[in-house]
Amino acid sequence: MSVDPALRFEVEDLYAAYAEALDGFALELWPDFFVADGYYEVIPRENYDRGLPLAVIRCESRGMLEDRVTAIRETMMFEPRYMRHIVSGIRIRPGGDGTVAVTANYVVLETLPDEMTRIFNAGRYVDLLVREEGVLRFREKRCVYDSCLIPNSLILPI
Amino acid sequence: MSVDPALRFEVEDLYAAYAEALDGFALELWPDFFVADGYYEVIPRENYDRGLPLAVIRCESRGMLEDRVTAIRETMMFEPRYMRHIVSGIRIRPGGDGTVAVTANYVVLETLPDEMTRIFNAGRYVDLLVREEGVLRFREKRCVYDSCLIPNSLILPI
Amino acid sequence: MSVDPALRFEVEDLYAAYAEALDGFALELWPDFFVADGYYEVIPRENYDRGLPLAVIRCESRGMLEDRVTAIRETMMFEPRYMRHIVSGIRIRPGGDGTVAVTANYVVLETLPDEMTRIFNAGRYVDLLVREEGVLRFREKRCVYDSCLIPNSLILPI
Numbered sequence: 001m002s003v004d005p006a007l008r009f010e011v012e013d014l015y016a017a018y019a020e021a022l023d024g025f026a027l028e029l030w031p032d033f034f035v036a037d038g039y040y041e042v043i044p045r046e047n048y049d050r051g052l053p054l055a056v057i058r059c060e061s062r063g064m065l066e067d068r069v070t071a072i073r074e075t076m077m078f079e080p081r082y083m084r085h086i087v088s089g090i091r092i093r094p095g096g097d098g099t100v101a102v103t104a105n106y107v108v109l110e111t112l113p114d115e116m117t118r119i120f121n122a123g124r125y126v127d128l129l130v131r132e133e134g135v136l137r138f139r140e141k142r143c144v145y146d147s148c149l150i151p152n153s154l155i156l157p158i
Numbered sequence: 159m160s161v162d163p164a165l166r167f168e169v170e171d172l173y174a175a176y177a178e179a180l181d182g183f184a185l186e187l188w189p190d191f192f193v194a195d196g197y198y199e200v201i202p203r204e205n206y207d208r209g210l211p212l213a214v215i216r217c218e219s220r221g222m223l224e225d226r227v228t229a230i231r232e233t234m235m236f237e238p239r240y241m242r243h244i245v246s247g248i249r250i251r252p253g254g255d256g257t258v259a260v261t262a263n264y265v266v267l268e269t270l271p272d273e274m275t276r277i278f279n280a281g282r283y284v285d286l287l288v289r290e291e292g293v294l295r296f297r298e299k300r301c302v303y304d305s306c307l308i309p310n311s312l313i314l315p316i
Numbered sequence: 317m318s319v320d321p322a323l324r325f326e327v328e329d330l331y332a333a334y335a336e337a338l339d340g341f342a343l344e345l346w347p348d349f350f351v352a353d354g355y356y357e358v359i360p361r362e363n364y365d366r367g368l369p370l371a372v373i374r375c376e377s378r379g380m381l382e383d384r385v386t387a388i389r390e391t392m393m394f395e396p397r398y399m400r401h402i403v404s405g406i407r408i409r410p411g412g413d414g415t416v417a418v419t420a421n422y423v424v425l426e427t428l429p430d431e432m433t434r435i436f437n438a439g440r441y442v443d444l445l446v447r448e449e450g451v452l453r454f455r456e457k458r459c460v461y462d463s464c465l466i467p468n469s470l471i472l473p474i
Binding site: 160161163166203244246247248249261263265277279280281282304305306307 | 321322325326329331332333335336339398400401402403404425427429430431432433434435
């Protein structure tokens with residue numbers, strides 16, 4: 001049941017690249033981590049565990065992710081801040097149909113100007129990857145977070 | 159002196175599975191990560207460094223771990239909370255006798271209902287693994303933590 | 317463009333060993349992670365992104381690192397504390413000239429006596445490695461941190 005090393009490295013690199021893009025505020029790269037009909041949501045763990053659909057962010061296509069990036073860049077008002085993703089415990093479960101289920105623990109740190117770095121959000125990625133044009137992309141990415149409270153509003157992607 | 163890749167992946171997967179079990183509150187899985195005469199302790203770094211035996215938790219067999227799970231499930235009173243393990247810097251040192259010494263840094267985050275996620279406990283795993291029925295298990299697991307203070311009492315495993 | 321597995325493991329082990337040395341307060345090992353003319357700096361992200369050279373720590377040789385260790389051991393006054401490095405998202409980009417560019421996210425936790433563990437500093441390593449006598453060492457190591465504020469003064473290496 002061991003995972004092919006090449007796949008393992010590819011998945012680890014994907015998660016590192018994803019974090020680098022977001023932490024580097026290269027938001028335009030973000031939708032490209034998803035397939036065209038990719039699904040992204042940020043949902044409290046309590047709702048996820050109970051099967052309740054209520055999420056704080058839900059995007060049902062790459063186009064919606066692009067719209068969100070445009071909104072962040074152009075219309076949303078928020079104090080500038082730095083984000084920092086720490087990801088740990090990546091688990092890879094290849095499916096028989098070419099998909100790859102991946103889970104990982106994450107914590108996102110936030111630093112506002114002239115403030116100390118603090119924990120912004122922590123939880124678990126529950127993801128489904130597919131290979132498209134030779135590249136692994138998210139078909140589904142769920143950020144299942146532990147707290148119902150989020151400092152400031154949730155603007156930047158997890 | 160490089161570690162065999164298969165062993166490396168197996169150890170990484172073990173630590174990811176361990177974190178997943180605890181963070182998913184699947185406590186019944188926890189004793190199975192240990193051999194029957196496995197040893198588990200949570201000890202402040204100051205005591206560990208000085209060779210002082212005083213630990214806040216010490217279990218000297220899998221049976222004691224099982225008793226602890228029963229106690230958590232049935233008799234201990236505590237506010238429900240989410241835990242989140244982040245593990246980094248896994249170092250693997252195979253011994254000549256079939257054991258595998260492993261160290262890693264960890265931080266456990268805690269989220270209480272309607273509170274922000276905070277640091278619960280951070281430190282270093284100092285572990286000894288053995289292979290049993292083809293599976294790597296803990297013969298010894300020491301959670302050597304940095305702070306003498308722990309928010310609330312220490313109930314759930316580290 | 318995939319990285320050779322042996323190099324990958326070697327880099328991961330280097331970062332784990334680096335963290336272990338610092339967290340174990342084995343400061344005398346620290347300069348050995350660098351080549352003789354190695355460069356080390358701790359710089360706020362804002363300055364790094366704008367190309368401003370102002371750093372809070374800059375050492376331009378292994379000798380300067382050794383001097384710093386001597387200063388920490390013998391002349392600097394500071395309250396004892398534990399540090400804990402968590403490193404994630406290591407990205408490896410081998411150069412054509414035998415160098416290896418590596419980036420990674422880090423968070424350093426700090427624990428003072430009788431206080432809770434807290435976030436000391438978070439950011440991104442932007443490093444350049446070279447092989448010397450068969451061993452990978454830092455030619456450049458930049459700790460690009462997210463916050464302009466640092467609790468207490470910055471004494472121990474990041």
